Amino acid sequence: MNAEYEKLVAEAPYGRVERLSPLVRRVLAQNPSPFTFLGTGTYIVGNGIVAVIDPGPADPAHLDAVAAALEGEVVSHHLVTHTHMDHSPGARPLQARLGGVIAGCAPLALSDDGPRADAGFDPHYAPDQVLADGESVSGPGWTLTAVHTPGHTSNHLCFALEEEGALFSGDHVMGWSTSVVAPPDGDMAAYMASLQKLLERPDTRYFPTHGAPVEEPQRLVRAMIGHRRQRENQILALLGAGPRAIPALVEQMYAAIDPRLWPAAGRSVLAHLIDLQARGRVLPDGEMWVMRP
Structure with a gap:
């Protein structure tokens, strides 16, 4: 603290x-x-x-x-x-x-x-x-x-x-x-x-x-x-540069916050990814997430 x-x-x-x-x-x-x-x-x-x-x-x-x-x-x-x-x-x-x-x-x-x-x-x-x-x-x-x-x-x-x-x-x-x-x-x-x-x-x-x-x-x-739309756009921009796992996304997206909150931030990133997948924007690939072709 x-x-x-x-x-x-x-x-x-x-x-x-x-x-x-x-x-x-x-x-x-x-x-x-x-x-x-x-x-x-x-x-x-x-x-x-x-x-x-x-x-x-x-x-x-x-x-x-x-x-x-x-x-x-x-x-x-x-x-x-x-x-x-x-x-x-x-x-x-x-x-x-x-x-x-x-x-x-x-x-x-x-x-x-x-x-x-x-x-x-x-x-x-x-x-x-x-x-x-x-x-x-x-x-x-x-x-x-x-x-x-x-x-x-x-x-x-x-x-x-x-x-x-x-x-x-x-x-x-x-x-x-x-x-x-x-x-x-x-x-x-x-x-x-x-x-x-x-x-x-x-x-x-x-x-x-x-x-x-x-x-x-x-x-x-x-x-x-x-703010949530901005986070969504961050995810899409990062995945547009190549496949990434959730921890890598969190490290880049939440660099300014207390690292103790990164695991919870990862849950919100997962929630964004699930929403984006339902909308046909991204796909899971093992531990990684990728843009949908």
Whole structure:
């Protein structure tokens, strides 16, 4: 970790409640990493009767902090954007302490063979209610509507807070970095389609699970789409010069980032290659990838 990041971690408000808007509070879990930035942001929506979004890891200190933040209030729902281990495992123990319905994304039990800091998917996630695209839950003064955004994972949901024109964007759009899209469950074509879906929405603020609130979301989403297209063009240019394996592509494409992230970047490169293969642009040849004749 560099000195600037270490300083941010040292100053992060772990275990404290941050008021971000009239309807939104956040409690930050102390699970910083190159994949989670400062940690998982667990959101509390509403006042009095509330929903919790992305309960986070099953870390006792974090769960204690969330429970303390909710003292004297009633939890109606624990909403989960997706089932990576830094998002969903806290739902069941929080429900046992505070009550409420676990709702949100569908279960997904996959062995993730990719290099993820969150150790893959939560095999124990069992929601009481799965929300389809456009379905809502509500409480006094708040309404949260599910927005299906597959790509980072096939079961990923965002949640739109209708009363504030805000969107809880999970890992689909983060406030500090682009998301890893890791096959076999991560899908670049679906990810790009979901970005386009968000671009066409009227949300004026994003609350990502990792990183700061996003104040100009359409601008960021347009930049993310452009960034992915740039990566795609890099791959095509490199393969146009000759066959290459994924590690060689990553070394050239991601020379400026922390090498600890190269294995995960390789998963996103693989996702691009699978998408390009489906579109008839490239082909695998053993360990190598080549341009389609």
